Amino acid sequence: AQSVAQPEDQVNVAEGNPLTVKCTYSVSGNPYLFWYVQYPNRGLQFLLKYITGDNLVKGSYGFEAEFNKSQTSFHLKKPSALVSDSALYFCAVRDGRGSTLGRLYFGRGTQLTVWP
Amino acid sequence: DAGVTQSPTHLIKTRGQQVTLRCSPKSGHDTVSWYQQALGQGPQFIFQYYEEEERQRGNFPDRFSGHQFPNYSSELNVNALLLGDSALYLCASSLVGGRYEQYFGPGTRLTVT
Numbered sequence: 405a406q407s408v409a410q411p412e413d414q415v416n417v418a419e420g421n422p423l424t425v426k427c428t429y430s431v432s433g434n435p436y437l438f439w440y441v442q443y444p445n446r447g448l449q450f451l452l453k454y455i456t457g458d459n460l461v462k463g464s465y466g467f468e469a470e471f472n473k474s475q476t477s478f479h480l481k482k483p484s485a486l487v488s489d490s491a492l493y494f495c496a497v498r499d500g501r502g503s504t505l506g507r508l509y510f511g512r513g514t515q516l517t518v519w520p
Numbered sequence: 521d522a523g524v525t526q527s528p529t530h531l532i533k534t535r536g537q538q539v540t541l542r543c544s545p546k547s548g549h550d551t552v553s554w555y556q557q558a559l560g561q562g563p564q565f566i567f568q569y570y571e572e573e574e575r576q577r578g579n580f581p582d583r584f585s586g587h588q589f590p591n592y593s594s595e596l597n598v599n600a601l602l603l604g605d606s607a608l609y610l611c612a613s614s615l616v617g618g619r620y621e622q623y624f625g626p627g628t629r630l631t632v633t
Contacts, residue, residue, distance in 0.1 A: 408562075436620055447524070447610055447624040448563070455620060494562055498620075505551060505616060507576050510562035 406431045408495050410511035417485050417518055425480040425514045427495030437478040438496040438508065439469055448494060454478060465489070485518045492516075522547050524613050524625035532631045533601050541596040541628045545613030551575075552594040553622060554586060557608040569594055570616060598630075606632045 407430045417423045429435055436455050440448040452463025459471045469480045478495060492515050496508040525544045533539050545552050551570045555563035565578035569588035583599045592613075598605055608629050612622035 438621060440624070445629075447526075447626040448612075450621050450623060453619075453621050496562075505568065505570055505575055506620075507553065507565040507568060507578065508555075508563075508612075508622060509565070510555075512560075512562045 406497055406499060406509040408497050408509055408511035410493075410495055410514045412514050413512070414515045414517065417516070419487050419518050419520050420484050423482050423485040423489070423516065423518070425493050425495075425516060427478045427480065427511060428476050429478060429495070429497045430476065431497050431499045433499045435476075435478075436498045436506075437469075437471065439463065439467070439478075439480050440494045440496060440510075442492040442494065442513070451480070451493075487518050487520055490516055490518050524611055524623055526609075526611050526625040526628050528628060529626070530629045530631075532633060534633055535601055535603060537601050538597065538599045539601060539630060541598075541609050541611075541630070542593065543596070543611030543613075543625060544593045545611075546623050549613035549615045549618075549623070550592050551614045551616055552588055552592065553612045553614070554594070554596045555610040555612065556580075557610055557627070559607070563610055566596070601632045603632050606630060 409428045438453045439451040454471045462468045495511045498506045553568040554566040557563045567577045572588045585597045588594045608627040610627045611625045614622045
């Protein structure tokens with residue numbers, strides 16, 4: 405069965421400092437991994453994905469994520485946090501088998517707060 | 521380029537009533553998925569429609585049903601509403617043979633009283 409764990413409900417970081425939001429996953433077969441961000445009373449906005457290739461993937465707004473197969477992790481990172489990055493972040497996974505049809509399994513989310 | 525749109529934005533219903541939520545996919549997309557996001561939780565997959573057929577279904581009762589139209593838009597219907605159905609309902613669209621990521625609409629906030 406597919407599942408995602410986001411071990412931290414909240415992450416707090418000062419503006420300008422690097423940030424990391426953690427995600428581990430369990431999936432049958434090769435994982436397809438995604439990060440989404442949700443602002444209050446809004447839908448989910450796609451940030452980045454790992455399908456295959458380089459373990460370090462770059463996405464929107466300066467975010468990047470590192471895929472680690474041995475640790476089954478896909479942590480989201482940013483070298484220098486902004487106050488505007490404060491939001492709810494979701495990691496999601498699907499298995500890589502089959503077509504592009506497929507459901508996403510989401511973690512519970514991590515609330516990121518960046519203070520000035 | 522129009523993104524995913526959903527209507528209505530908010531909805532208040534009484535227990536036992538029925539509700540219909542609507543979704544128009546992102547331009548060029550042909551697949552619609554529906555998710556339920558309860559307060560403080562991650563989105564939970566309800567079902568997915570492609571070529572006007574339900575292709576996958578999550579662990580939701582038959583009270584939850586859907587439809588996809590020839591123009592790829594979709595409806596989510598929930599019958600016999602329960603208090604526990606109160607949630608944000610998210611529609612996501614994607615393209616078969618495309619890039620795998622799903623694009624989400626702003627959601628419909630359903631409150632059951």
